Amino acid sequence: MSSVPRRSPRLDGQHTGSSDGDVIYLRVVDADVYTDWESVYRDNVDRLYRLMYSRVGNRPDAEDLTSEVFRTSFGPLRLASSKGEVRAYLLVTARTVLASHWRRHLGLAVTSIDPARDIAYLAEPPGSEQPSDAPLRTGTILAALPDRYRRILELRFLETCSIKEAAQAMDITVANAKVLQHRALHMAAKVALELEQ
């Protein structure tokens, strides 16, 4: 018997249903695949963490959610899938995990993951550690605010000052700092919405 298949395999790898006993069917596999679970984890853990961190803004929650995505995904995940398929699956899982997190804690989906839009977080080329334009966008929003609004937000969110420290830095009372922060956040949110339009 010849070792050469009598028929060419289908490129999509699907069985044709032929009854030929010695026809060899080959599944065409994307060369860009993960070979083991460790490589799935190591290739995606940093990226998935960054995505979660950008959505919750604190390390403990980002770690919990990243962990939950991997715990949930690793059971049903098929290693024979391409890297793109694996990442898409991780991303879809991440969307569900994040939605569940907000439902439990705020009863409202404050942030979300859109697999089509956010695939860049997981699929960017190696070495590109900043797939998001978030810092640039934040800088643009801050630049659009009045000086005092910008300053209170910089002190609080970028320099992580307590409200008391921020008040001292701006030479205002703590009560005034809270009011200023409240108004500044509302205006920043409004600017962000305008930028999206």
Add this chain to the structure above:
Amino acid sequence: MNSRRLSAFVDALVAGRRSGNLRADPEDADVLRMAIALRASRPGDAEPDEQFVSDLYEELLDQADSRLSPSARPVKIRRGRTALAAVAASIALVGGTVAATQAITQRPVAPSALQVPHGQILRTATFETAGHQVSGQIVAYRSHPSWVFMNVDVPHYAGTIFCRLRASNGTTVDVGKFELHNGTGEFSRSIQVDVGRLRGAELVTSSGSIIASASFA
């Protein structure tokens, strides 16, 4: 959500704590999202902790049981240079200078000064021990405000470490202190120092011993 609850949410974010449980109204979503975006854009905080990465791997290893090779153990992921470049990039982007991002990501982290537009400057240097062992990197970025960021890897050291900047005229400025866990740690802070006049930086133990120093070009 009233302003008191919003303040509590922001306080937790600023302190790096969990946001906790509270009921938010739909009209609060934009403001909460803004607060999260601002906090998440802070340079240096978006990288996962190496201990977390290792611990989760171990947990998944147990969960996967036979699916993972028992001999496979996490290789400590050395993110030093790329992470530092990313942080420097985010510092530059928050400052509004995209050009700095391109400059830092295209060059190795080594003693250097990268000129960027509008009078801003990005300077990097490598921490070395007295025995010339590389033990971290530092980035200083002049903007409004100016920033310094460093990552440190001093094997077998745990505890508080102090960072001191040296100016070209010989004066020193204490920038702050941070904790090393398993010999590693990261630190960032805005500074009131002319970055263009910095000569170097030192990492000092609580007893005053210098364990590593860096010289800006």
